Amino acid sequence: MTEGKSATGATEINAPGELKGAMLGFVNELRTFREEIENRLQTQEKRMTMLDRKTAFRGRAPLSTEAEIEVPHQKAFNAYLRSGADDGLRGLSIEEKGLTVAGDGGFLAAPQVADTVQSVLSASASLRKLANVVTVESATYEVLVDKGDTGAGWATETASAETAPGGIDRITIPLHELSAMPKASQRLLDDAAFDVEGWLAERIGEKFARAESAAFINGDGIDKPKGILFYPTAANGTEGDGQLGTVDSGAIGGFADTDPADALIDLVYALAAEYRANASFVMNSKTAAQVRKLKDSDGRYIWTDSLAAGQPALLLGYPVETSEDMPEVDSGETAIAFGDFRAGYTIVERPDLRVLRDPFSAKPHVLFYATKRVGGGVTDFKAIKLMKFV
DSSP: OOEEEOTTSOEEEOSHHHHHHHHHHHHHHHHHHHHHHHHHHHHHHHHHHHHHHHHHHHHHOOTTOSGGGGSHHHHHHHHHHHHOOOHHHHTOOHHHHTTOOEETTEEEOOHHHHHHHHHHHHHSSSGGGTSEEEEOSSSEEEEEEESSOOOOOOOOSSOOOOOOOOOEEEEEEEOEEEEEOOEEEHHHHHOTTSOHHHHHHHHHHHHHHHHHHHHHHHOBSSSSOBOGGGSOEEETTSOOTTOEEEEEOEETTEEOSSSTTHHHHHHHHHSOHHHHTTOEEEEOHHHHHHHHTOBOTTSOBSEEOOSSTTOOOEETTEEEEEOTTSOOSOTTEEEEEEEOHHHHEEEEEOSOOEEEEESSTTTTEEEEEEEEEEEEEESOGGGEEEEEEO
């Protein structure tokens, strides 16, 4: 016999074989328990991963994805655009709102809509492509600019060099309210298949782009950015503080009959060497048509078409940006700009886009009053030169 009763009545295992079997059973139960724990941990990890994705998804999901509708603000903003229901937006928690909060001027647009508008602006044919773009949260932006080279000199082991201090200018760029007011019929908004957010973002972007482009070139600085052509000018080499240098075209209202391309070469080399490396030409289409016909002294066109898709044409080896807001070639006009615009012109903007739904002012249509704060101005006058058609 391999079993016996103890004094307490419990069964005792005496044989080695039975002891081995009991140990195997214990190991199997332990393995099963461990597998259950691992399965639970994997399930929990999957749930946490999905939660993390949804949290990150709020800030950057594309407009057309189904998962975006699960984001509280995105769903509430869509309802506001279609029917004017704003309870969902006002009832969001701080965490759900992110950057989107209710205000007297409407609601801040969902990040997906704001990102689409920003993409349209960046792709537009305006100075935004070339300039320095800065995002701020304040109402103004200040830039410190060196008026001249900082003093420098050579020193010896026994004496130090005395240098003159460099001057510094403070340039302040105020932000102005840019607005657009696209409209749609309520019947169209009621159509569930209509992508109201995509439509709104495209319309706002297009209207903003046209207004920005005009202001960055010709704006007077009153309730709008100050454009490059609104600053005072002087002949190159004689300009003072706050003036842009100009180079004459060689003839009244056009290019010279003899060696017309020489004026463009003079314009290029009027710019200091440190700015030429990142310089570009800016002109409108009619001016570009005239410039394309110019040849050098050897009879070769000075304009070189792009050899690859998406690459700009080259004029004397420098890119050409076409902006229809530049003036046409005419007497007294500064129809061509050349410079390092990233160094010379700064665009300042706030990241928020505010939208107010107005179903009353244009019945039976619904107006969407969209606003964004943008500013702009020249921050380095030595970095931009203009051609004047005398």
